[in-house]
Amino acid sequence: MSSQLTDLNDLLRYITVFNSESAYKQLFMSLYPVLKKFSYTLVKSQELAEEVASDVMMKIWLAKEQLSDIKNIKVYALIMARNISLNIIKQQSKREFISLDDIQIELFLDTHSPEQILINKEIKNKLEFIIQSLPNRCKLVFKLVKEDGLSYKETAEILNISIKTVDAHLVTAIKKITSALKVEFNLN
Amino acid sequence: MEEKRIIELLTRKFAGEASLNELEELKELLHRHPDSVYYDEFLKQLWLPAKIDINETEYLEEQYNRHKLRFSGELEFSIEDAEEKRQLDYRNLFENKKLKYSLLLLLSVITIVSFILIKIRRDANVIQYTTIIAGKGIRKQICLPDGTHVWLNSESKISFDGGMLNKNQREVNLVGEAFFDVVHDKKHPFVVHTDKITIRVIGTAFNVEAYPNDMKSTTTLIRGSIELSVNNFSQQKIILKPSERFALIDNKKNPKNNEEIKALQDVTLKLENVSPVKVGGEEYIAETSWKENKLVFQNESLSELIPKLERWFNVHITVDNQSTMKYHFTGIFTNENIDQALNAMKLIKPFNFKLIDHDVKIY
Structure with missing residues (x-):
């Protein structure tokens, strides 16, 4: 069955119906790394990020019956990871409210593909x-x-922002990145 | 100005959010500004997926095992449950060491052979099953690929082959209760499988109730005709006429029966006429009303009603006073919640109940 159930929501349905471990493991394998990395950008600790990802996977298991109506399990899981991560930060900082704007976000570039000839070490550092x-x-x-x-x-x-804002943010990021290139490749 | 637009369009292109018009526009802009091709090429490389680390799978395996250990109390997988039980049952057998090893050997040979067989069969004929579930308190309406309408009652699931139109017959598997309004197609009979009975039809409307925990499975025909067989006696066919109900009572699941009766008779088959339930001057048919969000019951004991109420309202009901189990009720619920429903039932027969969240206690 492993090759046929690539869609995460199908996997979830399979888990709900058959309580199948192999399906759950497959879901774990595809969601866990995404959840952990996302949580890491917020909590900035490998151990805590692992705990958050594991917690989310457990919550999915416990609520699997109710989740069969969820349209996009990946988004749902990431929202859970966001909330749990923010809760951890809240407890650490002993503040009453915490939003994504209040914390330092840690992000590394995942670029070690051999085909990236244009992205040398120097450019990567700049990026x-x-x-x-x-x-x-x-x-x-x-x-x-x-x-x-x-x-x-x-x-x-x-x-928790609008689609237009997502577009605007991404355009800003790409603009900054390309402006660095401009210098590098002597474009105008 | 145009450079700004180029960046904007490039961003959307790589995010997979650009419309066809925007891609067209981008193509033209890149053509006019050859330098921008660098940006395009650079972003293409930036967007390349990172190389998958070989250690990653190993790390994930380890994380998964940790996760399983951490939540060993909550993670109950069905296969493991079954294995555990089997181990308990056969513990006595394993006292003989020789027997133990030969059994193990035999088992592993069987497993390998059956794995190979299953694999071969699967590879030859890949069937994509779609499964739809209605949880407790939820009812769903589905349209199958052949146009057949299915109403799925609470705590039920139906699975069907997405490519059923190319097969000789249209087959579905059902657990729980569903009402079928089957599209007429003489050449491709419609077949419903449940764990106890199989129903073959050409084009009709009928209701099937086959909850695994209920001892009774029923099939009610509304129009047309259906051919029904009990899975253990497949050669024997039963033809149903409109407004007839077929019931199979599995005595094995009846705790009241003693061993002797069990040995004599495992199942009881019953054929009866459907009589509409009269409530407040109107007539209802219980088997079809549920799909219009009406829970109808006639002269049913509380013990028969409890599983229905649990499914309908998504509650768990426990009864302390066993004499209340014998109370019989006739009625219809439409928009009532569990609180209103039980209060109404309380007016007919005296009992008390307590409702906490999803738990109901009747005493």
Whole structure:
């Protein structure tokens, strides 16, 4: 069955009907890394991020019956990861409210593809510097759309902003990135 | 100005959000500004997926095992449950060591052979099943690929082959209760499988109730005709006429029966006429009313009603006073919630109940 159930929502339905471990494991394998990385950008600790991802996977298991109506389990899981991560930060900082704007977001570029001939080490350092200097939500939009391949709509849901804002944030990020290139390649 | 637009359009292109018009526009702009091709090429490379780390799968396996350990109390997988039970049952058998090893060997051979067989069969004929579930308190209406309408009652699931139109017959599997309004197609009979009975039809409307935990499975025909067979006696066919109800009572699930009766007779088959339920001057048919969001019941004991109420209202009901189980009720619920429903029933027969969240206690 493993090759046939690629769609995450199908997997979830399979888990609900048959309580199947292999399906749950498959869901875990596809969601866990995404959840962990996303949570890491917020909590900035490997251990805590792992705990958050594991917590979310458990919540999915416990609520599987109710989740059969959820349209997009990936988005749902990421929203859960966001909330749990923010809760952890809230407890750490002992503040009553915490929003995505209040915290430092940590983001690394995942680029070690051998085909990236244009992106040498120097440019990569520059890119990382640019991305680190982006505003929080802009950084998160870049991460979710580029690194996790989510759509504007999905990203908007997770970050609680409008689709237009997602577009604007991403355009800002790409503009900053390309402006660095301009210098590099002597474009005008 | 145009450079700004180029960046904007490039961004949308790589995010997969550009419309066809925008892609057209971008193509033209890139043509007019050859330098921008660098941006295009650069972003293309930036967007390349990162190389998958080989250690990643190993790491994930490890994380999964940790996760399983951490929540071992909550994660109950069905296969493991079954295995555990089997181990308990056969513990006595394993006392003989020789027997134990030969059994193990035999088992592993059987497993491998059946795996290979299943694999071969699967590869030869891949069937894409679609499963739809209606949880407790939820009722759903579905349209199958052949146009057949299915109303799925609470706590039921139906699975069907997405490519059923290319097959000789249209087959669906059902657990729970569903009402079928089957599109007429003489060449492709419509077949419903449940764990106890199989129903073959050409074009009719009928209701099937086959909840795994209920001892009774019923099939009610509204119009047309259907051919029905009990899975264990497949050669014997039963033809239903409109307004007839077929009931199969599985005595094995009846806790009241003693061992002797069990040995004599495992199942009881019953054929009866459907009589409409008269409530407040109007007539209802219980088997079809539920799809219009009406829960109808006639002269049913509380013990028969409880599973229905649990499914309908998504509650868990416990009864302390066993004598209330014998109370019989006739009635119809439409928009009532569980509180209103039980209060109405309380007026007919005296009992008390307590409602906390989804738990109902009757005493």
